[in-house]
Every structure is written in structure tokens, then in C-alpha cells.
Amino acid sequence: MCRLSAITSSEYISPMENILALETMKEGHDGSGMGLILKDLGGEFEELKDYPILSGICSKDGLHALDSYMDGLGFQLKYTWTPKIKPVKGIERRDYYFARVYEYPDEYREKDTEEKESLLLSTRIALRRMGEADESIIVFSFYPDIITLKEVGDPLQLGEFFGLDNSTLKARIILAQGRQNTNYAINLYACHPFFIQGYGSMTNGENTAFVPIREFLMSRGFPGYMGYNSDSEVFTHILHYTCRRLGYPMTYYKDVITPLKASEIETRPDSEAVNFLRISLRPLCIDGPNCVIGFTPDGTCFMVQDSKKLRPGVVGGVKGKYALMSEECGLDKAIPDRERSNDIFPMKYDMVVVSPGAEEVKVWNQLQGWTTTMS
Incomplete structure (x- = not known):
């Protein structure tokens, strides 16, 4: 398994906050690498957006x-x-x-x-x-307005190696992944997070449906659907394909990767559209245990789980700063002063959505629609 650490804030933050959160979750990654994506940049990049x-x-x-x-x-x-x-x-x-x-x-x-x-x-x-x-x-x-940094090694040591503890490099949205290597040879192109045209994501899990998903995406005629040194890169590309190429709202990403049963779709007010997606995009249905954290071009951040909820994930924080983490200890490190009873542990039907600027958190459920709100 890998460990995921994402923070979205109304103020600029250092990537060391994510890295220190990863350190508390160290039993879930082996120190074989770290990837960082910074979005909505501050410091010397603030005037270069x-x-x-x-x-x-x-x-x-x-x-x-x-x-x-x-x-x-x-x-x-x-x-x-x-x-x-x-x-x-x-x-x-x-x-x-x-x-x-x-x-x-x-x-x-x-x-x-x-x-x-x-x-x-x-x-x-x-x-x-x-x-x-x-x-x-x-x-x-x-x-x-995007910077990506990746290297082989332990996340905390890499933070020191890159001088991030004393760096002016800051951003309002930062995704970090501590790798658990599942390849025989470490390839930096296999290191999360992944990014394409404003969309980014990282995953903790195993995508056993990788090959048919890859073949479907590569047949779309879009040059960016390539590489695939990791079975998790397809999650980013499915997000891009659903929202950018097809123009569907972000919540339909959840319907694409974990489609409902036909009997469940009947209860949805948009059942015709959901059933169409279920049939036409069936090759993009994921399999295996997965927790996915990502963002869209407008700065919305989200977390979704596989249809069996087989990987940990939690979202919590305060207005102006929320963290999306693999484990509670990571959330405790990133935002200790919060109301813990409000923490959200998304289940198999849920998509947790943090609005741009970390203004509020909502939960969208495939069966019930928008439910919980935290602000």
C-alpha cells in the first residue's frame, strides 16, 4: 500500500506539512519514493500564474x-x-x-x-x-500554476534533500504520496500524483482492471492518454476524460469508476444519464481496493473509494484548511485543532468534495445525492 496526504488551504502552505503527515503514516509506505504536486502557487511563483x-x-x-x-x-x-x-x-x-x-x-x-x-x-x-x-x-x-517534484527515497529525507524545510516554495493545494513500490524496478513516471491538463490525482490501492481501462483510453485518439508506467495513472485520465472530454459534472466520475447496479440506478432522478454511462463506459469501471484523492482545474478537491471500501481514507479540518489523508494520524498531524467528531470517512457510495479555497466540505452519495456539509 501507499499513503496519501493532500491539503487544501485558503492560505499558502509548505509541502513539509504534507511530508510530516506522511511520516506519521510511515507503516503504510516503504520509503521507496515520493511525489508532490503543488497547485495555486505562492512565493516567487505568485506573480507568474x-x-x-x-x-x-x-x-x-x-x-x-x-x-x-x-x-x-x-x-x-x-x-x-x-x-x-x-x-x-x-x-x-x-x-x-x-x-x-x-x-x-x-x-x-x-x-x-x-x-x-x-x-x-x-x-x-x-x-x-x-x-x-x-x-x-x-x-x-x-x-x-503547477509544480511537480518526484524522487526515489523516504519522504522525510527527500524533504531535507530538496531543502523544503527552508524553501519559499508554497501553494494552496498540495498532494503528496509516499510510495509502496509494487514494481520490480522503480520508475519515476510510476510515482503518483499524476497530472493532465488541470486534473490531478493519486491513489492508494491496486487496479486489477488496469489493462482494459488502458486499452479503452488509448483508443480514444487523445495523445495525452499514454505512458501508464503505473496502473493508477488511469484514474487521472478517467477523471480528465469524464469531465474534460465528455463534459460531465465531477460527481459522474464516481458513477463511471464504481457504477451502480441497475436496480440502484432506478432510484436516481438522472437514471437515464447514469444508465447510459454505466453501459457506454463500462470498460472504465475499476476493480480492486482503491482510495483516490484528486483535484480539478478550479481547485475543487475530492476523495472517493472503491465499491467495497477496501482502503482507508479520512477528510477533516476547519474552514479555510482541510486535509484529505489515508489515516487519522496524518490528519491529526496536519490539522490538530479541529472538531474530530466532524471528520468524514467516505464509504463505498460517497464522494467527499472540498470546494475551492477550502470554504466547505460536502459529501455526495450515489444513492442519496448531496448529504453532509462541513464549513
Whole structure:
């Protein structure tokens, strides 16, 4: 199993808050790696929210190739952030970790959002393919107001390694995963969280329906549905496909991955739409134990469980700051001063939704609709 730590706040927070929460849940991960996604950035990035940020790792040769490729496309480097590396025993340092802010090419500056996003996606995929064979270029995301940081090692040690305890790097939404390696070889592209065009997610679990889901997504003709070094990356892509490509509200994501029985659908006021999804998107139904935490482009955060509720998960906090965690001890570390009796433990029909800005928490139930509210 892995352990998940997500915090959404009205104020900027440090990723060390997530990492310290992961440390309390250490029995659930083996220290084989950590991934971070920061959204709605503060610090030096607060004034750069409209510019795309390329996050990744390069070798020295890879950096030259990356610069040449980006120059050829017309991207102009505007700002570079690199972590202040501190040597830590057991963590192998790579040449160059970066979050690079770019100006769009001249011909794209007046284009609409969809055209810009297509450019960013195709650029990220091209860079990934350029460096994939020898790991000279590893890119995790290329999108405005998003930074992704991943490496092999224990989360707390990686926080020290990257100097995050003394860093100005902050954000209002941060997702962190402590890995329990289930692959024979550790590949950073298999490290959660995953991100695509404004949507991000991470998962604790095992997706035994991975192959048919992967084949369905790859047959959609969308270039971003690729990679799949982890069986959990499909959760992010299903979210993107449901909400972005098909245009359904976020709650239907739950109906897609854990569809109701036909007899249960009959009780829904939108039964016709739900039944249509159940039939047409049946290949996207997940199997196995899973807890999924994610966010959408507007900053809404959520947690959902598999249809048997076989992985732990809890949501709690106070207005202006909520945490979505694998375990209560992680929540206690992140937000100790809260009303614990209000903590939410989503069950198999539930989707816990935290509104943008951490204003309130609601629970949407597949059978009952919107139920619990915490604000």
C-alpha cells in the first residue's frame, strides 16, 4: 500500500506539512519514493500564474537537448526554480531538478486556452520521448500554476534533500504520496500524483482492471492518454476524460469508476444519464481496493473509494484548511485543532468534495445525492 496526504488551504502552505503527515503514516509506505504536486502557487511563483511551468529532471546532456528543443519551438525562459540540494545519505542526486517558467511562443500568446493546452501537452510528450530511453530528460508536468517534484527515497529525507524545510516554495493545494513500490524496478513516471491538463490525482490501492481501462483510453485518439508506467495513472485520465472530454459534472466520475447496479440506478432522478454511462463506459469501471484523492482545474478537491471500501481514507479540518489523508494520524498531524467528531470517512457510495479555497466540505452519495456539509 501507499499513503496519501493532500491539503487544501485558503492560505499558502509548505509541502513539509504534507511530508510530516506522511511520516506519521510511515507503516503504510516503504520509503521507496515520493511525489508532490503543488497547485495555486505562492512565493516567487505568485506573480507568474499565467505562464506555463515545466517540471522535471535532466542530466547535463539532457538539459542542452531540452534548451535546444524549447528554443526551436519559440518558448522563452522567464524564470527558473531549482531546489537547494542538501546531501542526504541513501538518496542519489541527479544532475538537475527544475521548475522552469516560460513565455508562450509569439504565435500562441493570443490563442485560446484549448490551443495553448494542446501545445503544452504535445511539448511535454515530445520531451518525455526524447529522454525516456536514457532518463536524460524526465518531465512530469508542463502547465500554468503547477509544480511537480518526484524522487526515489523516504519522504522525510527527500524533504531535507530538496531543502523544503527552508524553501519559499508554497501553494494552496498540495498532494503528496509516499510510495509502496509494487514494481520490480522503480520508475519515476510510476510515482503518483499524476497530472493532465488541470486534473490531478493519486491513489492508494491496486487496479486489477488496469489493462482494459488502458486499452479503452488509448483508443480514444487523445495523445495525452499514454505512458501508464503505473496502473493508477488511469484514474487521472478517467477523471480528465469524464469531465474534460465528455463534459460531465465531477460527481459522474464516481458513477463511471464504481457504477451502480441497475436496480440502484432506478432510484436516481438522472437514471437515464447514469444508465447510459454505466453501459457506454463500462470498460472504465475499476476493480480492486482503491482510495483516490484528486483535484480539478478550479481547485475543487475530492476523495472517493472503491465499491467495497477496501482502503482507508479520512477528510477533516476547519474552514479555510482541510486535509484529505489515508489515516487519522496524518490528519491529526496536519490539522490538530479541529472538531474530530466532524471528520468524514467516505464509504463505498460517497464522494467527499472540498470546494475551492477550502470554504466547505460536502459529501455526495450515489444513492442519496448531496448529504453532509462541513464549513
